[in-house]
Every structure is written in structure tokens, then in C-alpha cells.
Amino acid sequence: xxxxxxxxxxxxxxxxxxxxxxxxxxxxxxxxxxxxxxxxxxxxxxxxxxxxxxxxxxxxxxxxxxxxxxxxxxxxxxxxxxxxxxxxxxxxxxxxxxxxxxxxxxxxxxxxxxxxxxxxxxxxxxxxxxxxxxxxxxxxxxxxxxxxxxxxxxxxxxxxxxxxxxxxxxxxxxxxxxxxxxxxxxxxxxxxxxxxxxxxxxxxxxxxxxxxxxxxxxxxxxxxxxxxxxxxxxxxxxxxxxxxxxxxxxxxxxxxxxxxxxxxxxxxxxxxxxxxxxxxxxxxxxxxxxxxxxxxxx
Amino acid sequence: xxxxxxxxxxxxxxxxxxxxxxxxxxxxxxxxxxxxxxxxxxxxxxxxxxxxxxxxxxxxxxxxxxxxxxxxxxxxxxxxxxxxxxxxxxxxxxxxxxxxxxxxxxxxxxxxxxxxxxxxxxxxxxxxxxxxxxxxxxxxxxxxxxxxxxxxxxxxxxxxxxxxxxxxxxxxxxxxxxxxxxxxxxxxxxxxxxxxxxxxxxxxxxxxxxxxxxxxxxxxxxxxxxxxxxxxxxxxxxxxxxxxxxxxxxxxxxxxxxxxxxxxxxxxxxxxxxxxxxxxxxxxxxxxxxxxxxxxxxxxxxxx
Numbered sequence: 001x002x003x004x005x006x007x008x009x010x011x012x013x014x015x016x017x018x019x020x021x022x023x024x025x026x027x028x029x030x031x032x033x034x035x036x037x038x039x040x041x042x043x044x045x046x047x048x049x050x051x052x053x054x055x056x057x058x059x060x061x062x063x064x065x066x067x068x069x070x071x072x073x074x075x076x077x078x079x080x081x082x083x084x085x086x087x088x089x090x091x092x093x094x095x096x097x098x099x100x101x102x103x104x105x106x107x108x109x110x111x112x113x114x115x116x117x118x119x120x121x122x123x124x125x126x127x128x129x130x131x132x133x134x135x136x137x138x139x140x141x142x143x144x145x146x147x148x149x150x151x152x153x154x155x156x157x158x159x160x161x162x163x164x165x166x167x168x169x170x171x172x173x174x175x176x177x178x179x180x181x182x183x184x185x186x187x188x189x190x191x192x193x194x195x196x197x198x199x200x201x202x203x204x205x206x207x208x209x210x211x212x213x214x215x216x217x218x219x220x221x222x223x224x225x226x227x228x229x230x231x232x233x234x235x236x237x238x239x240x241x242x243x244x245x246x247x248x249x250x251x252x253x254x255x256x257x258x259x260x261x262x263x264x265x266x267x268x269x270x271x272x273x274x275x276x277x278x279x280x281x282x283x284x285x286x287x288x289x290x291x292x293x294x295x296x297x298x
Numbered sequence: 299x300x301x302x303x304x305x306x307x308x309x310x311x312x313x314x315x316x317x318x319x320x321x322x323x324x325x326x327x328x329x330x331x332x333x334x335x336x337x338x339x340x341x342x343x344x345x346x347x348x349x350x351x352x353x354x355x356x357x358x359x360x361x362x363x364x365x366x367x368x369x370x371x372x373x374x375x376x377x378x379x380x381x382x383x384x385x386x387x388x389x390x391x392x393x394x395x396x397x398x399x400x401x402x403x404x405x406x407x408x409x410x411x412x413x414x415x416x417x418x419x420x421x422x423x424x425x426x427x428x429x430x431x432x433x434x435x436x437x438x439x440x441x442x443x444x445x446x447x448x449x450x451x452x453x454x455x456x457x458x459x460x461x462x463x464x465x466x467x468x469x470x471x472x473x474x475x476x477x478x479x480x481x482x483x484x485x486x487x488x489x490x491x492x493x494x495x496x497x498x499x500x501x502x503x504x505x506x507x508x509x510x511x512x513x514x515x516x517x518x519x520x521x522x523x524x525x526x527x528x529x530x531x532x533x534x535x536x537x538x539x540x541x542x543x544x545x546x547x548x549x550x551x552x553x554x555x556x557x558x559x560x561x562x563x564x565x566x567x568x569x570x571x572x573x574x575x576x577x578x579x580x581x582x583x584x585x586x587x588x589x590x591x592x593x594x595x596x597x598x599x600x601x602x
Contacts, residue, residue, distance in 0.1 A: 037401045093585060102401055103347045104584050107541070110534055111580025118573030235530065239409040242402060272420055279413045283394060286406065290397040 004147050006268055013264015014257065015153050015222070018160035019215050021256030023237045024244065025164055026211035028252040029171070031241075032184045033204045036094065036105035042234025043116040044082050044209050048216020049131070049225045050120055051078045056133035071133045071221070078217045079210035086209025090202050113231065120227040128224030156218045163214065164253045171249050180204065239282040245295020255293060300599060304549045304592075312455050321451045322519065327559045328454055329516040332461045334539040334551030336508035339465050341537070342546030343474065344501045345481035349404045349533050350391065350411030351509050354384040356528025357414050358510030359517035360424055363433040366518070368423070373436045373444060373518050377457070380514035381507055387414075388506025389499070396498045408530060415528045430523040450519065457515050461508050466548060468504060477501050509536075538576060541583045544590030553591050 023041060030038050038044075054062065055069030055077070069077065089112065097104045138155050141148040171177040182190045183200050191197045216230075223229060237256075244255030259278050266277040273280075285292060315324045333355055340346045362380030365371040371379060395406045418424050425431060435444040444450045468474050476497055479487045488494045517523045526532060535558065543554025558576070565572045583590070589597060 031401075035401075037405065093581070096585065100588075101345075103404065104588070106347070106401060106404055107537065108581060108584045110537075111577045111584060114534070114573050114577030114580060116577075118570050118575075118577060121570035121573065231530075235408055235412050238405040239412075242398070242405055242409065275420075276413050276416045279409050282406070282409050286394045286397050 006265070008147055008149075009264045009268045010261060011147075011149055011157075011264075012153070013261045013267070015157055015260070016263060017257040017260020018157050018164070019219060019233070019256075020237055020240050020260050021164050021253045022160050022211055022215040023233065024240045024252040024256045025167060025249065026208035026215075027237065027241055028246045028249060029167070029211075030205055030208040031246050033180065033201055034094070034098075034105070035102050037102075037109075037238075038205075038208065039106055039109040039234070040089070040112040040116065041109075041208070041212050041237070042230030042232075043113040044086065044212035044230070045216040045219070045233065046120065046225075046227060046230035047085070047116060048078050048082050048213030049220040049229060050124070050216075051081055051213070052133065052217045052220045053129060053131050053225045056131065071135045071217075074133070074217050075214065079214040082213025082216070083206040083210030087202055087206040089209075090205040094205070095198075095202075117227050117231060124225070124227055126227055128226035128229070130224045131220035134221040152221055156222065160215070160218060163211070167211070168249050168253060236278055239278050241292075242282050243278070243285045243292060245292020248294045251292075251294025300596060301548055308549065308552065312458070316448055316451045321447045323563065325451055325454045325519045326516070327556055328458045329512045329519070330536070330539065330559055331552045331555035332458050332512040332515075333509050334536050334543070334555045335462055335465050336505045336512065337536045338540045338545065338547075338551040339468060339508075340501060340505040341540060342550070343469055343481060344477045344498060346396075346498065346502070347404045347537075348395070348407040348502070348505070349530070349537075350407035350409075350414075351506070351536055352528050352530060352532035353391070353411035353414035354388060354506045354509040355513035355516075355532060355536070356418060356523070356525070357387060358384045358513040359523035359527050360418055360430055362514035363430045363517040363523040364423055366436065367430070367433045372440075373438060373453075376436075377511065377514040377518060380517070381511045384510025384513075385503060385507045388503045388510070391506065392499045392502030396495055396502065408533070411528075411530060411533060415525075415530070418525055418528045424523075424525075427525055429525050430517075431521075433517055433521045433523065435518060435521060444518070454515055454519060457511065461511050462552075464504070465508065468501075469548065473497070473500075534580075535576075538580055538583070540590075541588075542579065542590055544592035544594070544596075545588070547590065547592040547596065550590050550592040557591070 023045060027038060027041055030036060052071070052074040055074055056071075059068065060066045093108060094105060097108060134152055138152040140151050142151050142154055171180060179190070179195055180200060183195065183197050187197050219229070240256050240259050241252065243259065244251045246252065259281070262281070263274055263277055267274045312328075333351070337348065337351050340348055358380035361383040362376045365379040366373065366376035391407060391410050394410065395403050398406055419426060423430070435450065437443050438449070438453055442449050444453060476487065476492055479492070480494055480497060484494055513527060516527070539554035539558045540551045541554065542557050543552065544550025562572055562576070565575060568575075587594070
């Protein structure tokens with residue numbers, strides 16, 4: 001087996017890894033402040049991809065507006081829309097469940113997942129619709145010296161990494177971030193200091209949802225857009241989160257990247273295990289480090 | 299008192315059902331009812347949300363189906379083989395999952411169940427996406443022909459009653475009392491000297507085993523082990539059934555399984571809209587109807 005093949009799979013794995021990283025980052029940010037696992041995170045990723053697709057191909061046909069929203073504007077519009085939906089869900093529904101057992105939050109978002117998935121299954125093929133809006137500037141391949149790699153995928157990797165690390169920087173090294181972390185540590189005390197914690201919670205939920213939507217737009221040109229694309233991914237991301245532990249933002253990013261890489265390499269060495277390798281790693285982590293690699297024992 | 303009345307009602311309804319309803323449909327409901335009862339033992343009485351119970355329901359169906367089809371096991375031994383398999387599987391899953399709590403417990407069980415799903419999809423004997431087909435129903439004790447749908451029905455109803463009885467006994471035993479103590483206050487139970495992890499694990503194994511019993515029975519009824527039974531959406535469905543009927547009530551899951559089952563059946567003409575409707579019910583239940591049908595009924599009766 002040549003080194004090129006391995007490197008190629010490693011890069012493709014990294015490509016999957018950045019999506020894992022972005023999604024587990026969003027889950028971790030939401031979990032940190034709300035203690036809720038957002039099952040609908042995968043559905044929001046799917047929604048992001050679909051809004052991009054509809055904006056590009058179906059505006060005329062569905063809404064009678066003859067405009068075509070391209071890839072670049074989508075990168076901004078879609079996260080805003082998905083984030084807005086997140087805020088709506090938080091304000092109208094999740095907010096009422098904070099005093100209850102946290103599993104109700106999970107169940108609520110599961111219900112929302114079913115609704116979103118069912119809605120799109122009515123209008124789109126489950127096997128997927130291609131997104132034709134990949135910009136010309138990103139078509140073709142680049143020569144990396146040791147191999148050729150699709151330009152778009154390289155762009156997706158770099159762009160996602162920038163978003164992930166920017167989020168990390170904001171949370172860990174800015175004043176805004178320090179307030180957020182204070183809210184995570186002790187919401188009552190933070191509120192006593194005059195910070196608007198409920199507003200922080202709402203905006204954080206919206207931001208996490210926006211991240212999922214952004215990941216969806218980035219994924220649309222690579223994978224075909226399907227109603228089920230989020231559901232299958234989110235379960236893997238759950239395993240990523242269990243492995244990494246939700247203690248740290250950096251932990252969520254790094255474990256996402258590493259596990260994508262491992263999955264990519266498994267495709268080279270033992271393809272049948274590629275879909276389950278992350279789950280088996282989760283079993284190992286649970287056996288030897290139950291709190292997760294970056295997690296803190298509570 | 300309410301439980302006794304409900305039990306008699308259930309017995310009468312169960313015994314007479316094949317004379318006014320389509321037996322195969324009722325048998326399907328009975329399997330889901332047992333499945334939901336087993337799931338409720340864990341969520342309703344220990345407070346553990348397993349998002350991976352489809353692995354037991356679907357896994358047992360494959361193992362039983364294969365044992366009956368390929369090894370020529372009798373239906374009873376076939377079902378027991380599948381159930382035994384989920385006992386072991388439940389022990390493994392439970393051992394891993396109880397290492398994490400709350401939300402993490404749900405995520406771990408979901409991820410573990412996904413391993414079973416992919417195995418069911420990829421292993422050579424399972425028939426991939428088509429599922430394991432052509433499982434013979436066979437004969438009971440060598441002389442009762444299960445191809446007769448009435449015979450099959452009463453066999454299934456007997457299995458349901460046994461499973462239901464085990465769950466009822468578990469809940470109303472000292473062991474069950476400890477489980478509820480763990481649900482109410484885990485650290486308190488721990489400080490009273492109960493080995494909380496062992497209780498949780500045992501409850502998980504019982505729940506998984508009975509979920510397996512339900513799945514194995516379903517495979518014999520339909521002569522088919524379907525991949526969808528092992529899919530996470532089935533795990534979600536059983537949660538919905540339990541929630542609709544009433545968490546932590548003895549009969550809630552039965553009522554919930556019948557309600558949700560009948561609803562999906564009536565709405566099956568709407569295609570993907572079923573999912574939207576079920577999702578909406580899910581949201582409504584979580585937001586405003588957390589006690590479920592039986593829970594609300596009990597509250598109204600107790601007020602008087």
C-alpha cells in the first residue's frame with residue numbers, strides 16, 4: 001500500500017474530522033451553559049445544507065422569486081437562519097424545561113429532529129440531492145506536492161479549522177468568553193454580578209445551532225444533501241463527545257479532528273470497521289477513562 | 299385498586315382481541331407493549347434513559363430468527379436463544395453505560411446500539427438491508443401449529459403476560475423499592491449502603507432481556523427480522539410510547555404502545571408525515587403532558 005493512498009485517506013478523514021469538530025464544538029458550547037444535549041444538532045446541520053440547496057436551486061420554483069443565492073452568501077445567511085431557529089426553540093420551548101430533569105431537553109430536541117427530518121423527507125429524496133452551487137474558484141484540484149487534492153475539500157478543512165479555533169479563542173481569551181465561562185461555572189452568582197445570564201444562554205444556543213448550520217453548508221457540495229444526513233452523523237458526534245469529554249472546548253475540537261482521522265485511516269486498513277471504529281474507541285475510553293480524555297471527574 | 303381494574307381490563311381485552319381485531323396487528327402491539335414495559339422499568343423506575351434499546355429488540359430478533367431458521371430450533375428455544383443473547387449483551391452495555399450518568403448515559407447507550415445496528419447491516423447471516431427473511435413459525439411442544447394465527451396469538455399473549463408479570467414483580471419487590479430510591483436520590487441510596495451500580499446494572503440487564511424477549515417474539519410472528527427494529531428510531535419510538543402512556547406507571551407503557559401503534563397504523567397512508575406527527579406528539583408530551591395518559595388518570599382519581 002503506497003504512502004500516497006494512506007495520506008489521501010488521512011486528508012479525507014481530516015475532512016470528516018473538521019465536521020465532527022464543528023458539531024461537537026457546538027454541542028459542547030451548548031452543554032456547557034445549558035446542561036442540555038441538543039439531539040436536534042444533526043437536524044440543524046441537515047437544515048443548513050437544505051437551506052443552501054433551496055436558496056441555490058429552488059427559489060424560483062418554490063417561492064416565485066427568481067434569485068439564486070450562491071455559496072458565498074449562503075455561508076453567512078444560513079447560519080443566521082439556523083441560529084434564529086435555535087433561538088426560537090430555546091425561547092419558546094427549552095426555556096420551560098430547565099427546572100426539570102435534563103433528559104426532557106434531550107427528548108424535546110429528539111422530537112424536533114423527527115419533525116424536521118419528516119418534513120424534508122416529504123419533499124426530497126432520502127438518497128440525496130446534489131448541491132450544484134460549488135463556486136468556480138474552488139473547483140478543480142490543488143497540487144500538495146505529494147498528491148492532488150480537491151480544492152473545495154481543502155477549503156472546507158481550512159475554513160472549519162479557522163472557525164473552530166476562532167470560537168476557542170473567543171471563549172478562552174476574551175472578555176465575552178470569560179463572562180460565558182463565569183455563567184457556566186456559577187449561573188446564580190454571575191447573575192448577581194449584573195450579567196444577563198438568560199440572554200447569554202439564548203445567544204449561546206443560537207450560536208451552537210448556527211455552527212451546525214454552517215457545517216451543513218460546508219458539507220453540501222461534498223456529500224449530497226439528504227434528510228438523513230444529520231441523524232447518522234450526530235450519533236457519531238455523540239460518541240466523539242463521550243470520548244473527548246465535554247470539559248473543554250479544545251478537547252471537543254481535538255477529539256473531533258483525531259477521530260475523523262482515525263476513521264479515514266480505518267477505511268484504508270480495514271474498511272468494514274470504518275463505520276464502527278469510533279464506537280469501539282468509545283468503549284475503550286469508557287473502560288479505562290470513564291470521564292473522557294479531556295473530561296474532569298465530577 | 300386502579301391497577302387491579304386495569305389488569306382485569308387488559309386480560310379481557312387481550313383474550314378477546316383476536317375476535318374483533320386483526321390478530322397479527324394485535325400481536326405486533328403486544329410485542330411493542332412488552333418492549334415499552336421493559337424500557338419503562340429502566341426509565342420510569344430507575345431514572346435511566348437508554349437511547350439504545352432497539353439494539354436488544356432488534357438484536358434478539360436476528361439471533362432467534364437465525365437459530366430457528368438455520369439450526370432448526372423450536373420456536374420456544376429459538377426465542378430463548380435470542381433472549382439469552384440480549385441478557386449477555388445487556389450485561390455488557392449496562393456495565394459500560396452505568397459508568398456515566400444522566401445525559402451521557404443516553405449518549406453511550408445510543409452509540410453502543412449503533413454498533414449492533416451496523417453489525418446487523420454488515421454481517422453475512424443477517425441479509426443486510428433486506429433483513430433475515432423466511433423464519434418458520436414451527437410448532438409449539440410438537441403439536442400446536444403456530445401457522446394458525448389464533449394459536450400464534452395466544453402463544454404471544456402468554457409470552458406478554460409472563461414478561462409483564464416479571465416486570466410487575468420486579469417493581470413491587472424490595473429490589474424495586476431500592477431502584478426507586480436510586481431514582482429519587484442516588485447519593486442518599488449510596489449513603490444508606492446500597493451498591494447503587496449493582497442495582498442499576500441488574501435493572502439494566504432485566505430490562506434488556508425482556509426487550510429482547512419482545513423482539514425475538516416479533517421475529518417469529520412476522521417470520522422476519524427487520525433492520526428497522528435495530529435502528530435508533532425504534533429506540534425513539536419506545537421512548538415515545540412510554541412517555542405517552544405514563545412514565546413510571548405499571549400500565550402506562552401498554553396504553554402508550556397501543557396508542558402510538560394504532561396511530562402509526564392509521565396514519566400510515568400519510569408516508570413521511572407520520573414522522574412529523576410523531577415528532578409533534580413527542581414535543582407536546584414533553585412540554586405539557588409529562589405524566590402521560592395513565593399518570594394523568596391516576597392523578598384525577600386520587601384527587602377524589
